[in-house]
Amino acid sequence: MSKQGARPVRVTVNQRTVDVPAGVTVATMLLDAGIWSTRTSVHGEPRGPLCGMGVCFECRVTIDGVSAQRACLVAVRDGIRVETATARTSDGER
Amino acid sequence: MTDSDRLQTGLAVIGAGPAGIAAAVAAAGCAVDVVVLDRGLEPGGQIWRHRAGAPVPRVASQWLARFERSGAQLLRGTAVIDVRGTANRIEIIADQGGRALHVHARDVVLATGARELFVPFPGWTLPGVLGVGGAQALLKSGASFAGQRIVVAGSGPLLLPVAASLAHAGAHLVAVAEQAGGAAVARFGAGLWRSPGLVAQAMRYRARFLGTRYRTGTWVTAAHGTDRLTHVTLTDGARTWDERADVLCTGYGLVPNIEIARLVGCATERGTVVVDERQVTTIPRVYAVGEATGIGGAPLAIVEGTLAGLAVASPRALPASLVRQRTALRQAAARMHEAFALRPEIRTLATRDTIVCRCEDVPLGAVQSARCARQGKLYTRAGMGPCQGRICGPALELLLGWGEDTVRSPVEPTSISVLRADASEATGAFMSGHQDASPSSLTTGARQ
Numbered sequence: 273m274s275k276q277g278a279r280p281v282r283v284t285v286n287q288r289t290v291d292v293p294a295g296v297t298v299a300t301m302l303l304d305a306g307i308w309s310t311r312t313s314v315h316g317e318p319r320g321p322l323c324g325m326g327v328c329f330e331c332r333v334t335i336d337g338v339s340a341q342r343a344c345l346v347a348v349r350d351g352i353r354v355e356t357a358t359a360r361t362s363d364g365e366r
Numbered sequence: 367m368t369d370s371d372r373l374q375t376g377l378a379v380i381g382a383g384p385a386g387i388a389a390a391v392a393a394a395g396c397a398v399d400v401v402v403l404d405r406g407l408e409p410g411g412q413i414w415r416h417r418a419g420a421p422v423p424r425v426a427s428q429w430l431a432r433f434e435r436s437g438a439q440l441l442r443g444t445a446v447i448d449v450r451g452t453a454n455r456i457e458i459i460a461d462q463g464g465r466a467l468h469v470h471a472r473d474v475v476l477a478t479g480a481r482e483l484f485v486p487f488p489g490w491t492l493p494g495v496l497g498v499g500g501a502q503a504l505l506k507s508g509a510s511f512a513g514q515r516i517v518v519a520g521s522g523p524l525l526l527p528v529a530a531s532l533a534h535a536g537a538h539l540v541a542v543a544e545q546a547g548g549a550a551v552a553r554f555g556a557g558l559w560r561s562p563g564l565v566a567q568a569m570r571y572r573a574r575f576l577g578t579r580y581r582t583g584t585w586v587t588a589a590h591g592t593d594r595l596t597h598v599t600l601t602d603g604a605r606t607w608d609e610r611a612d613v614l615c616t617g618y619g620l621v622p623n624i625e626i627a628r629l630v631g632c633a634t635e636r637g638t639v640v641v642d643e644r645q646v647t648t649i650p651r652v653y654a655v656g657e658a659t660g661i662g663g664a665p666l667a668i669v670e671g672t673l674a675g676l677a678v679a680s681p682r683a684l685p686a687s688l689v690r691q692r693t694a695l696r697q698a699a700a701r702m703h704e705a706f707a708l709r710p711e712i713r714t715l716a717t718r719d720t721i722v723c724r725c726e727d728v729p730l731g732a733v734q735s736a737r738c739a740r741q742g743k744l745y746t747r748a749g750m751g752p753c754q755g756r757i758c759g760p761a762l763e764l765l766l767g768w769g770e771d772t773v774r775s776p777v778e779p780t781s782i783s784v785l786r787a788d789a790s791e792a793t794g795a796f797m798s799g800h801q802d803a804s805p806s807s808l809t810t811g812a813r814q
Contacts (some may be wrong), residue, residue, distance in 0.1 A: 284506040284513040291509055295417040297407075304510045308594055314727035318593045320493030322724075324503030324755075325412055326405055327481045329725060338778075340525030340752075344507065344521075345443075347418075 383411020385656025386477030392675025494595030512536030627797035725751020
C-alpha cells in the first residue's frame with residue numbers, strides 16, 4: 273500500500289503522541305501502532321476490529337472525548353485524541 | 367433555528383458503492399435530480415474503497431469520475447436511520463455526525479450492499495481475528511500488515527484478491543485455506559471460460575502469493591491466544607495442525623444488507639430483496655440493486671444500478687443489451703454460490719462456550735434452546751447490541767435455523783438529538799417508525 277507524500281498528521285493515542293500518514297482511518301492507525309484491542313467486552317475480554325466497515329462495532333473507541341465512535345469510519349486529523357477502552361481505568365465505558 | 371436539515375430531490379440513492387454510483391449516473395444522465403447517501407468517508411462502497419487521493423483500479427476510477435461529473439449530490443458520513451412514505455413522496459431520516467437530515471424524494475434506490483458472513487468458532491473473538499473483507503477494508507484504508515504472519519481461511523473468490531493484497535503489502539502469508547473442496551473449486555474455475563478476463567485476473571492474484579499453498583477443502587477450527595491471537599488450528603478433514611499467526615482473516619461469503627428494504631416493507635426471499643425486471647421492489651417507487659438483490663459482484667451491481675437509474679428516469683423499455691448482461695451475470699453468480707456452498711463441518715465448530723453474540727457476550731449454550739431470534743433476545747439479549755444482530759443474526763440462522771426478527775427504526779444506532787429532531791417534525795406523536803413492516807405502511811404513511 274503506497275503511502276502518500278502528504279504531510280503526516282500528529283495524533284494522540286492513549287496519551288502517547290504519534291505521527292501517522294494523513295487520510296488513514298483511526299482503526300488502521302491503531303493496528304499499525306500495534307494496538308489490536310480497542311474495547312473490552314461485557315465480561316471483560318479484549319476485543320478488536322473485525323469487519324472493517326462499520327457493521328460490527330468492535331472497534332469502538334473514544335475520539336476527542338466522544339465515546340463509541342467506530343474507528344474504522346473516522347479518518348485521522350491533526351491533533352485528534354484517541355483512547356481505547358482497554359487503556360481506561362474506570363469501567364463506565366465498554 | 368431548525369433541529370435538522372432538509373433536502374428535496376427526485377431520486378435518493380442509499381449507498382455509494384458500484385450499484386448506487388451506477389444508478390446515480392444513469393438517472394442524473396436523464397436529468398433526474400439525484401442525492402446519494404453513504405455512511406463512508408469516500409464513495410465506492412467496499413469493493414472500490416480507497417483513501418482520498420490514493421490510486422484505484424481502472425474500472426473504479428472511471429465510474430468514480432463519471433459519478434463526480436454526473437451532477438448527483440453525494441452526502442458522505444450520512445447513515446440512514448429511518449425511511450417512511452406518504453402517497454406522494456418518500457422521506458429518509460439520516461444521521462450526519464449527530465445531526466438529523468431529512469431527505470424527501472419521489473423515488474428511492476436501495477444500493478445497500480453486503481456484509482461478511484461470520485460463523486463462530488472457538489477463539490474467533492480474539493483481537494487479531496479479522497474478516498476477509500474486513501482485512502481488505504483495513505488494507506484499503508491504509509493498514510500495513512507488513513511482516514505479520516497471516517492465515518487466510520474462509521471461502522469464496524474474495525480469498526484470492528485479499529491474499530494477493532496482503533502478500534503485496536509485505537505480510538507473511540502462512541496459509542491460504544478455502545473450505546470448498548478441490549473438485550468444486552476446479553469446476554468453478556473451468557466454468558469461467560465464458561469470462562477470460564476473470565480467469566486472467568484470478569491468475570494475476572494467485573501469482574502474488576505463489577510462495578503459499580492455496581489449499582482447498584481446508585478450514586479453521588479454532589483460534590488461540592490470551593489477549594491476542596497467537597496460533598490457529600486448521601484441518602482438511604483428515605489431518606489437523608496448528609500454525610503460528612498474528613492475524614487470521616476468516617469469512618464465509620457475503621450477506622445482503624436488507625434491513626432498510628425490510629423496514630420499508632419490501633418482500634424478501636432467502637435474504638435478498640425481490641425485484642422485477644425494472645429493479646422495482648414490491649413497494650412502488652422503491653428500487654433495489656446490487657448485492658441487496660443477491661450477491662453477484664461489481665459488474666452485476668453496475669448493470670442493475672444502471673437499469674434502475676434508467677427506469678426511474680423514464681417508463682421506456684430498458685436497453686436489451688443491459689438486460690441480457692444482467693441475466694448472464696446472475697447465472698454466473700448462481701454458479702459461484704453453488705461452488706462455494708458452506709460445508710456442514712463449519713456449522714458445528716462452535717461449542718457451548720463459544721460466543722455467538724459479540725456485542726452482548728452471549729455464548730451458544732445460553733441461547734441454543736431459544737426457537738427464534740425474538741425468543742433469543744428475550745432470554746439473553748443476543749441481537750440487542752449495537753450491531754443490531756447484523757453479525758450474530760446470519761450466524762444464528764445457520765447454526766440454529768432461526769429466521770430474522772422484525773426490523774424497526776432506527777436501523778443504525780443514533781443519537782438522541784437526531785431522534786428528537788425527527789420527533790419535532792412529526793405531528794404530535796413520538797417517532798417510533800414502523801411497528802409492522804407492511805406494504806400499506808409506506809404508501810399511506812400510516813404509523814402507530
